[in-house]
Every structure is written in structure tokens, then in C-alpha cells.
Amino acid sequence: MTETMRALVxxxxxxxxxxxLAEVPVPRRVSDEVLVRVVAAGVNPIDMKTRAGRGVSAAIxxxxxxxxxxxxxxVETVPYAHHPLQPGDRVYGMGRVPRLGGSYAxxxxxxxxxxxxxxxxxxFVEAAAVPLAALTxxxxxIDTARAHDGQRMLIHAGAGGVGHFAVQFASxxxxxxxxxxxxxxxxxxxxxxxxxxxDYERERFERVAHDQDVVIDLIGNGTDDTSTRxxxxxxPDGLIVTVPTGSWPSMAEDAxxxxxxxxxxxxxxxxxxxxxxTRLIDDGAVRVHVExxxxxxxxxxxxxxxxxxxxRGKLVLRVAPDPE
Numbered sequence: 001m002t003e004t005m006r007a008l009v010x011x012x013x014x015x016x017x018x019x020x021l022a023e024v025p026v027p028r029r030v031s032d033e034v035l036v037r038v039v040a041a042g043v044n045p046i047d048m049k050t051r052a053g054r055g056v057s058a059a060i061x062x063x064x065x066x067x068x069x070x071x072x073x074x075v076e077t078v079p080y081a082h083h084p085l086q087p088g089d090r091v092y093g094m095g096r097v098p099r100l101g102g103s104y105a106x107x108x109x110x111x112x113x114x115x116x117x118x119x120x121x122x123x124f125v126e127a128a129a130v131p132l133a134a135l136t137x138x139x140x141x142i143d144t145a146r147a148h149d150g151q152r153m154l155i156h157a158g159a160g161g162v163g164h165f166a167v168q169f170a171s172x173x174x175x176x177x178x179x180x181x182x183x184x185x186x187x188x189x190x191x192x193x194x195x196x197x198x199d200y201e202r203e204r205f206e207r208v209a210h211d212q213d214v215v216i217d218l219i220g221n222g223t224d225d226t227s228t229r230x231x232x233x234x235x236p237d238g239l240i241v242t243v244p245t246g247s248w249p250s251m252a253e254d255a256x257x258x259x260x261x262x263x264x265x266x267x268x269x270x271x272x273x274x275x276x277x278t279r280l281i282d283d284g285a286v287r288v289h290v291e292x293x294x295x296x297x298x299x300x301x302x303x304x305x306x307x308x309x310x311x312r313g314k315l316v317l318r319v320a321p322d323p324e
Contacts, residue, residue, distance in 0.1 A: 007105035009064035013053035040128035041103035068103035070131035129314035137165035149174035159185035220244030289313030
């Protein structure tokens with residue numbers, strides 16, 4: 001076992017060019033953790049925000065820091081001989097970054113409660129696009145909003161990383177889904193299960209969508225006051241679930257003044273839920289869209305693309321070739 005590994009790191013917070021390749025120590029596996037040889041890593045807005053000095057950057061314990069929350073790869077070592085996961089198993093999941101090193105690296109040590117076998121129907125690149133986005137969507141749509149038959153649900157950014165899973169989960173469980181997206185993504189979002197699609201560039205969604213039971217807000221007030229305007233689309237005592245809560249500090253007060261329930265949401269790296277999502281993927285009920293794959297050394301460019309917005313589905317970093 002090698003002592004060092006190739007990783008994409010930052011030495012300080014800042015712009016995308018702060019990301020650079022370096023040789024760093026391989027993380028030491030402890031307790032229930034599994035050491036995974038990473039093949040691909042998802043690129044998420046939280047990675048971008050943390051790199052820029054926002055997000056969870058305040059919790060970075062030291063530099064160089066390895067970002068990247070979700071991954072796909074192969075088990076290298078396990079806690080004990082008869083562990084349910086074994087060396088060579090193809091797995092995916094997400095870690096607790098930045099408390100532990102992230103997935104923009106050749107190896108990652110992660111709690112065995114946060115990883116599960118990969119979907120049999122996906123390759124490593126597609127699998128790496130799933131964990132954080134799909135678990136966020138599941139938590140917001142299923143655990144929090146309780147998607148069910150006939151429920152009227154408005155989902156913002158329906159073609160994005162989290163959004164394209166949220167539309168599918170809500171539709172699968174019977175909700176009547178309205179989604180916002182750009183015109184170029186309208187056909188995709190309809191194919192994912194949205195009954196109604198609103199081109200946010202041409203229509204004010206609150207003038208089109210009325211009396212919604214739930215709004216899944218994946219944009220926040222940082223863009224055109226999306227969160228605040230969403231209150232106009234909800235019925236009395238409706239629910240808004242806002243994922244980028246930092247953009248709307250007055251969320252609770254604003255919603256209460258309108259007789260609307262409101263909550264934020266933070267994702268949990270739960271392997272049990274991810275295993276359920278795996279079954280939906282393998283059954284063909286949920287699909288994954290990867291817009292672009294980048295080699296690890298081009299991680300800065302991946303962050304620039306993500307910062308530019310309008311990404312359809314997910315971006316993924318290729319860390320290593322597929323194992324034989």
C-alpha cells in the first residue's frame with residue numbers, strides 16, 4: 001500500500017485556480033471506516049462554495065485540504081475480515097468533508113454507514129453523480145415534504161443536479177410536479193416526470209403556479225428573490241423546503257407572516273437511503289444525467305463551469321481508470 005496519493009487540493013480559499021494537484025498522505029482508516037480507491041468524484045455546489053470561502057470552509061482543519069463529497073470506487077481495506085463490504089467491491093457514497101479528506105483524491109476513508117454497493121446498471125462516472133444530489137433530493141422531497149398521490153409540488157431548477165432527482169422522486173410517489181427550468185431543458189424535465197414546466201426566462205413562476213402544497217427551493221434568494229417569490233405560489237399552510245438556506249436568513253419570519261410553513265434541509269450521508277435509491281436506479285425508475293466528465297487535473301475548469309450555472313444534471317471528475 002502506497003503512503004502517498006495524487007489529490008486535487010487547495011492551500012487556501014479563493015477562486016477555481018486555487019485547485020491544484022499535489023502528493024498528499026493516504027488517509028488512515030480507523031474504527032468503522034472503509035478505505036476506498038476512488039474512481040470518480042461528483043462535483044457539487046457545496047464544493048464550489050467551500051473552495052471560495054463559504055459553504056463549510058470554516059470547518060477546514062488545515063491545508064492542503066481535499067474537497068469533494070461523493071464518489072464511486074473500489075473497496076481497498078475494511079474494518080474486519082467478515083465485514084459486509086469486502087476488498088474489490090464496487091461502492092459509492094459520500095463522506096463528511098471537510099472533517100475528513102474528500103473525494104478529489106485517489107483514496108478516501110469513509111464511514112461504512114455512508115457507503116453501499118453501486119447500482120449494477122451504472123458505470124463509475126454515472127454512479128459518482130448520484131449520492132449527494134440524490135440523497136438531498138430524497139431528504140427534501142420524501143423525508144420532509146412526504147411526496148404522495150395528488151400532492152401539488154413546485155420544484156425549482158428541475159434540470160439541475162439535485163433537481164433532476166427531485167422531479168423523479170416526487171413523480172414516482174405520485175405528486176403532481178411543476179418544475180422551473182430553461183427552455184433548452186424543458187423536454188428533459190418533462191421526460192423525468194414533470195407534468196408542467198415553466199420557462200423561468202419567459203414566465204414568472206408565481207404567476208403560473210398557484211395553490212401549491214409544497215415548493216422545493218433549490219435556488220434560494222440569491223437569484224431573483226426566488227425563495228420569497230415562492231411564497232406567492234403556495235396555498236395557506238403550504239410548505240417551502242429551501243436547501244440553500246443561507247440566502248434567506250428571514251425565512252421563518254417571512255413564511256410565518258404569510259401563514260406558510262418553512263424549513264431548510266441538510267443532507268445526511270445515509271447508506272440505507274442510498275441503497276433504496278440504488279434499487280430504483282437498477283429498476284429503471286430513476287435515471288442519472290451527467291453533463292460533462294473532467295479529468296482530475298481539470299478540476300478547476302469543472303468548478304468554473306459549475307459557477308457559470310445552467311448545468312444539466314451533474315459534473316464528474318475522473319480520478320482513475322475503471323478497474324479491470
